[in-house]
Amino acid sequence: MTTTARLLQLLGLLQAQAVWTGEELADRLGVTTRSVRRDIDRLRELGYPVQSSRGTGGGYQLGAGRALPPLLLDQDEAVAVAVCLRLAAGGTVAGVGEAALRTMAKLDQVMPAAIRAHVAAVQEATVTVDYQAATVDSDALLALARAVRERHQARFDYTARDGAASYRRVEPYRLIATGRRWYLMAFDLDRDDWRSFRLDRMTEVRASTFGFTPREAPDAEEYIRRSVRSGWDNEATVRLQCGLPEVEDYVGRWGTLTAVDDGHCDLQVGSQNLDMMAWWLLRLPHDFEVLDNEELVAAYQRLATRTAQLAGAPSH
Template structure:
């Protein structure tokens, strides 16, 4: 009986994790025969859980809508992951989520076993959330797009571009990407017949269509967003860094293009919308560098040098005249 109960709970967890499962997939995950899966599904239905089944291509088992919903089943790793995400959400970029995240954390703490609660508490005590200025997005829009991605339904929304131009877009949504400061949607734009990235804070009237779509071959989401974000910089510069390329690769990540010059030098092509922010960001590199092609950036460093010198001398104001 204990084994059967444990398997039923595991089955419920699987049905929560994915929209549709075939009988063979569930049997493989549970380590039983398809016939045992059918019996377990019948047991769940007897207990009031709305498990639906369908035949044919794309068919299988799924949790349906109904009054009797399954309990939230979390193992130790999942509980810790949820707690960390909720802690980040409490000080994050989704409008209206902070208070709800804290309430959810409190409820989660009440129902978790003592051993798991101790692990979650350790993570919470060791974590500090530092707020910074970031573009907030509407939580309803985020959920609508996430659901459309999961159910493979087209999405529609009004969009305001950087230059203020307003358009209505029809897309096949594929991925949501959070960069820390902003949320982006990677989608196939049906009217432009091409892949596009959209900032969620520039969207309005976000809604899911009833039209489904068949997923097409898609580019890597992280690489696509990095390239899209960096393609419209107001300021760009190339700097020659006095160290080997491997010494700065991790610092640069995907936010610039590195090229090896020799064993002791490399060049970095990078951009930003704010010149001073670009100057400060480059100062994080672990070696000195030379600006090769942007005099405005050189002038920005001169301004920063004057300010830094003034601060180093005691923070006094510069002499008038």
């Protein structure tokens, strides 16, 4: 890697995280800590305000007052940005759709012709289909993202699923997007425990000036999965007449699969709406038996009656 390329990578690292130790930067760049110090000095000579501090929690950080160099993207990076912006244009963050379209237009003006052609091909071949999703406030999302990055406490008003309102003080750790909703995994200071929060149920979101030392945290993705499952009104286990590998691509993250034998596996699912759960299970390409939810069985009886009526109805 050339010195110039390494300096650009170093700038990107300093922008991506609030504070880096010399050892962390050396490991990411594949150089010695002495080389890191020399590169930091070069950045300072170019006018970038790289600050350093000693002691616990110390390290290097990029100060305010100087913009980063112009955006440089190779072909793969440009296509990745285009795909993400196209998804954002039909996404779940309020106000981001229009901003994403404006950003795509600006990138189109500055990219080389060859890369522009690849990006245009992706955009022309992609259609974004709207679906019902909980929209979150972009200012709240950015405030929480900064609080996570800078390790600052956050505060907000929260409305629970049952309508109960509360004021929360938290140490924010991760933001998780599930496709339909955004969640925050955080340590609740007043309840002295980990909690998950839906961003669309937050108001008056703000980051405080109080920092915190990171705690040992659970795996964010698994924690949110458990939290979402615990909030379901309806849960069921069905036994599928197929081996686990035959259906796991269909299930994905929407349920929990457990192998029974080579020809059977159990699927645990949940939903706020029992009929929606019944319809979703019917899309699986294998037969199954409901093991533990009589209300789901009754839902299938209703669906069977309706289907039989529709099948026997005269055509018009």
